[in-house]
Amino acid sequence: MEFRNFCVMEDEEGVRLDVFLSEQLEDMSRSYVQKIIKQGLVKVGEKVEKAKYIVRENDIVEINIPEPKCLEVKAQDIEIEIVHEDDDIIVVNKPQGMVVHPAPGNYEGTLVNALMYHCRGNLSSINGIIRPGIVHRIDKDTSGLLVIAKNNNAHSGLAQQFKEHSIERTYEMVCVGNVKQDEFVVDLPIGRNPSNRLKMAVVKGGKSAVTHFKVIKRFDGYTHIRANLETGRTHQIRVHISNRNTPLLGDPVYGAKKSKFKLEGQLLHAKTLGFVHPGSGEYIQFDSCLPEHFENIIKILESNYSL
Incomplete structure (x- = not known):
């Protein structure tokens, strides 16, 4: 132990x-x-x-x-986009719709199942049996970059950086509504929604949460925005932006239940990820292109909703 x-x-x-x-x-x-x-x-x-x-x-x-038990998660040959891989870490670009790790009722088809196959089980075991290698997560319907630890030393080093909020994480999104400020910071605590425990909310006594936003482009009724996380709370970006009455396009939890664009979830992409490599000690940074479904919405907005 x-x-x-x-x-x-x-x-x-x-x-x-x-x-x-x-x-x-x-x-x-x-x-x-x-x-x-x-x-x-x-x-x-x-x-x-x-x-x-x-x-x-x-x-x-x-x-x-306790010493970790033998991993029991099923390895599955699922295609994943690998951005970087070495002996300590693997950086992947997760597609929208993929769950990060198994959970009750959903034990297959996750990113962890794919990683178990690709890495032949060589992942950190600190975070328990069903979350090997997972240091941080993004929501099922959020696409973008994740770093996974391949051993416990790498996991501990990355986890410490997340705890210190020193990791660079930049997202892009499209919001419903016209955001007037070019740049703004939302510094509001987040906790469980007292009336709906499945949702998060801005609540008194919640955990400190800070998000920096910058407008990329405005459309008629929509805004393309970049966000930088200073902290990393559950649903942080989704809660902070919806608190300003400009929820993410396609977000069925914090926004409208339906969208005219027939999206499968919120339009949110984890675009940039930067951190100190837990093995070499050097700062490294990765950037990913916007996924096809995101680019298609931008093209529609530019063609039909230009100001």
Whole structure:
């Protein structure tokens, strides 16, 4: 087992034990942390505590992380676009409609299934059985760049950069509505929507979330925008832009249920990804072209919705 401990700081107290640990161990899911707690592998001040325990300043939290089990995810010969690959990492350009990792009810056809086949199982095991190699995610209907760790050292190095918000992540999108400002920053906390737990929302007491936006081009009723993530919360861009009453085109969750453009999901693409290579220590950056479905919408807007 891997032993780790943490001291609760003043600004970290007042939250559940499972929440505190999932924030410290950002490369692990909260459900996986809860599982470890249920196994009695987490102590606070030498006492085994439950997930609902509220941490206090100066608490010493100790966790024993079990050795990873043999990966049981099915390797599938699914074509993926590889942008870069070496002994430590692999960068892929995920298509719209592909789920990143298996989940209940959806154990096949994911990016992880494809990676298991391509990498012959040589992926980091830190993030549990069904998420090998996965350091960060993008939504099923968001296309674009992802970096995957091929070993645990690479995973830890990348996870630390995500925790420090030092990774460069730039997205492009089309919004419904006319965005008037050329450049603007949205600095609003994000948490679970209290009236719909399946959605995120701008909520008091949520996690800090900052997004930098810049208009690329305006159309009649639509705006092509670039966004740079300063933080990386769940649905951050989708929540922040919809909070301004200009939701993403095709977003059925935070925007209109239907779209005249017959899209299969939000028009959002993770275009640029830059980080310090966990092996070499050198900064590297990758850029991807807009996918065909995105380019087609831009052509339609330029032809029929030009200002």
